[in-house]
Amino acid sequence: MDAIDRQILAELQRDGRQTLTDLAERVRLSVSPCHRRLRALEQSGVITGYHARIDPAALGLTFEALLFVTMREATRTSIATFETAVAELPNVLLAQRLFGDPDYLLRVVAKDLSDYQRLYDEELSGLPGVQRVSSTLVMRSVVEDRPLPL
Secondary structure, three states: OOHHHHHHHHHHHHOOOOOHHHHHHHOOOOHHHHHHHHHHHHHOOOOOOOOOOOOHHHHOOOEEEEEEEEEOOOOHHHHHHHHHHHHOOOOEEEEEEOOOOOOEEEEEEEOOHHHHHHHHHHHHOOOOOEEEEEEEEOOOOOOOOOOOOO
């Protein structure tokens, strides 16, 4: 990956909907070489997709919590079962396996406190293999969806 590829990536992180012509102009290439580079970045897996950023509040999802999950045991089976169950919960926006204690960090959204309580009681607290769940409420997001440093 060279400096031009990094420029392409920076531009796409800034605006993933820009036209190929605009992208080529911004990175000072003609359209064909820019398109070849873009396709190579996509095919090699550097670019993994294009997404719209949606305001959660516009969907009524104004409540956010971070959950810290400690597993009962760390066997392959318990980890795989837990991760499969977490991946099926649409309110879980982020699930990261951690070194140390706790074992996982989950970022969860809900409509409000009562919706979160329902989600916690009916789905989150019953996740397989979990020993303990503790949560903290997000007051506000300070840094979110920051572009990767290039």
